[in-house]
Amino acid sequence: MQKIRSIDLMMEKIHIKKMTVGVIGLGYVGLPLAMELVEAGYKVVGIDIDSQKINSLSEGKSHILDITDSQVNNAIQSEQFQVTSDFQVLGDLDAVSICVPTPLNKNQEPDISYLTYTAEKIERYLDNPLLIILESTTYPGSTREIFAERLNQAGKHMDEDYFLCFSPERVDPGNSKFQTKSIPKVIGGLTPASAQLAEKLYASVLDEVVVVSSLETAEMSKLLENTFRSINIAFVNEMALMCERMGLDIWETIDAAATKPFGFMPFYPGPGVGGHCIPLDPMYLHWKGKQSKFFNKFIETAQEINMNMPYRVVDKIQDALNIQGKSLNEAKVLLVGVAYKSDINDVRESPALDVYEILKERGTVISVLDPFVPSFKDRDDQVVPVIQSQSCAFEQYDCVVILTKHTKLDYNGLLESSKAIVDMQHVYKDIQANHIYRIGGGVLHEPTNLTLTT
Numbered sequence: 001m002q003k004i005r006s007i008d009l010m011m012e013k014i015h016i017k018k019m020t021v022g023v024i025g026l027g028y029v030g031l032p033l034a035m036e037l038v039e040a041g042y043k044v045v046g047i048d049i050d051s052q053k054i055n056s057l058s059e060g061k062s063h064i065l066d067i068t069d070s071q072v073n074n075a076i077q078s079e080q081f082q083v084t085s086d087f088q089v090l091g092d093l094d095a096v097s098i099c100v101p102t103p104l105n106k107n108q109e110p111d112i113s114y115l116t117y118t119a120e121k122i123e124r125y126l127d128n129p130l131l132i133i134l135e136s137t138t139y140p141g142s143t144r145e146i147f148a149e150r151l152n153q154a155g156k157h158m159d160e161d162y163f164l165c166f167s168p169e170r171v172d173p174g175n176s177k178f179q180t181k182s183i184p185k186v187i188g189g190l191t192p193a194s195a196q197l198a199e200k201l202y203a204s205v206l207d208e209v210v211v212v213s214s215l216e217t218a219e220m221s222k223l224l225e226n227t228f229r230s231i232n233i234a235f236v237n238e239m240a241l242m243c244e245r246m247g248l249d250i251w252e253t254i255d256a257a258a259t260k261p262f263g264f265m266p267f268y269p270g271p272g273v274g275g276h277c278i279p280l281d282p283m284y285l286h287w288k289g290k291q292s293k294f295f296n297k298f299i300e301t302a303q304e305i306n307m308n309m310p311y312r313v314v315d316k317i318q319d320a321l322n323i324q325g326k327s328l329n330e331a332k333v334l335l336v337g338v339a340y341k342s343d344i345n346d347v348r349e350s351p352a353l354d355v356y357e358i359l360k361e362r363g364t365v366i367s368v369l370d371p372f373v374p375s376f377k378d379r380d381d382q383v384v385p386v387i388q389s390q391s392c393a394f395e396q397y398d399c400v401v402i403l404t405k406h407t408k409l410d411y412n413g414l415l416e417s418s419k420a421i422v423d424m425q426h427v428y429k430d431i432q433a434n435h436i437y438r439i440g441g442g443v444l445h446e447p448t449n450l451t452l453t454t
Contacts, residue, residue, distance in 0.1 A: 006129040006160050007193050013094055014200050017041040022096035024118055026053055029135060029169040030099035031067050032180040038075045040205040046083040057083045065344055066173060087121040095131035095201060102136045108283050110139060119146050123154050130162050131197050135169040137281055139288040140216040148190055163194040166215045168222030174344040184208040188218030226281035227299060232267045234302035237309055240269035240440030250440030251426050269439050271403050271424045272309035272351025274340025279349040310354035313424060320399045320420035320437050329363035334397040337404025338370045345372040352403040371408045394418045402427055
């Protein structure tokens with residue numbers, strides 16, 4: 001009797017929705033993916049080493065804003081979704097998507113410890129044919145090095161014992177228009193069979209799948225996307241400083257350039273870059289390039305500009321205090337918005353954290369307000385409480401600094417009550433008031449009607 005191939009069995013399981021899919025890492029990437037898999041009819045096992053997260057999900061509570069409690073609770077109650085910290089369940093899975101962190105270490109080099117830990121667990125518990133899809137951002141070649149080489153050395157056979165793909169996550173937390181299901185999914189396989197299998201699985205869940213020729217092409221595509229953004233943000237940050245020196249308004253300049261219907265894409269200045277991708281991905285690419293004796297000057301320059309922006313913010317704060325005859329030392333400063341982008345509770349790599357640390361070193365009395373973030377940890381691993389509100393007594397501070405433009409903030413009250421405002425997000429567009437300080441715009445005079453950006 002002819003032996004049925006592993007891929008044929010796996011294809012059939014996808015066709016009849018009898019495949020059990022694991023998701024390792026239940027954060028901003030993993031949990032939305034798990035919910036989409038459940039919605040598509042698959043049984044899903046979520047795996048995470050954070051016991052607090054597992055307990056919360058088990059009780060039907062979501063820890064991220066893009067997924068509601070009811071979504072999690074319904075998935076748990078239907079028994080289509082279970083969560084655990086026990087990697088032994090890998091032996092019962094047909095497919096697994098890996099969505100673990102890939103941070104940088106203190107030397108700005110890739111920290112792949114979460115990936116190697118996951119690879120060790122997969123090797124240990126791999127009993128049945130398993131489709132492995134890595135989604136965590138990493139450098140070109142790492143999926144092959146960390147997973148394929150390890151499994152091959154352990155005597156596992158590709159296209160029989162395991163299938164391997166890389167499919168970069170493209171999650172944009174807080175984006176209601178583009179979410180996991182609607183964002184095109186790039187897939188690169190170790191072999192054509194691996195790519196074919198992953199394509200069939202994800203095509204049954206997501207709106208669009210784009211298959212590329214290799215693991216490395218898929219890995220590079222993710223780094224290219226976010227390095228492009230990092231470089232352009234750095235460019236416009238530099239232009240903002242130039243416009244400021246020349247007495248021009250960078251914001252008006254960008255709006256004018258953006259009227260061109262082709263060949264221009266607007267980027268905007270700010271306090272720096274944050275999140276799990278843009279501050280990190282270019283350095284993965286830079287590190288890998290150096291291994292091939294290729295030194296990317298664009299990446300180095302962009303990283304330098306973006307990482308120095310928090311210091312520019314502090315310079316603006318000092319300007320605002322100087323007018324009052326005060327210094328940073330012992331001045332009372334309120335930082336508004338600590339999340340790395342609007343209307344989310346994610347503080348990973350937020351430039352606001354760097355602004356906080358710089359001010360703390362200079363003896364400033366700092367308070368933080370953010371309606372989405374209850375607290376965060378500083379560099380000393382101490383918990384810093386946050387005023388989780390839309391408003392507060394703004395008048396008690398010597399300077400209020402808008403670092404993140406949340407929609408749930410009392411900007412009218414802030415404008416009317418504050419002694420000085422450093423507006424890093426262009427909230428007060430067209431407002432002329434001598435207590436507003438902006439990057440790329442300077443101080444505006446002669447108060448006029450209030451116009452807020454939305």
